[in-house]
Amino acid sequence: MAVKLVFLGKLADLAGAPERDVAGPLDWDGLLAELGPQLAAQVQSDKVKLALDGALVSDKATLAAPDGSEIALLPPVSGG
């Protein structure tokens, strides 16, 4: 099993792909280690939000993503 990382917006450019499977389960420190320095710096910023299986994670440091789950990395939005 794995955890799917989904990179939205410009984060997909930085990651080189819109999604990536990594070994699960995954916590905050594990996520930062998987991302590498550039993406880790982005996701540590208050501007980038995290969602676990479609629900916003209010405190990123408490992330606990089980096997089979999906973590989305959400940069600032712009629609309309």
Added chain:
Amino acid sequence: MAIHVHLVDQPFNPGALLGPFTNAHPGYGGLASFIGAVRADDDVRALELLHYEKMTGPGMEALAEEAVHRFELLGLLVMHRHGVMEPGEPIVMVAACARHRRGAIGAVDYCMDHLKSDSWFWKREQRADGWHWIEPRDEDHSDLARWSK
């Protein structure tokens, strides 16, 4: 009361939607609509809107529910494109039916402010030198802040 929320990847014709929406609400007192399109200026060749399947649609549904209750609407239509669009193509359409004009106009304004800077979309423009991600403007945030006062 009817809520119609659609996230589509093909061009749509706002005029063709407005007639049936109006007819579906006999007895309304006011109807307001807004259409946003890809501006035909600068050197923008195309615009792409990306969304996140798990959150964008559900977020739009929740926004529509909130607007209907807040403005006591009889009906609300929210149509939003994703994918690649060319100048002149509609990106978004919001139409609101209410008993009185203020509810209808307010609901459209409210929905647009939230679609611009509080919905799960990411926008980039293609110019002569390639693709550029569009960050929200300060005005987008101050527009949104009006509704939480």
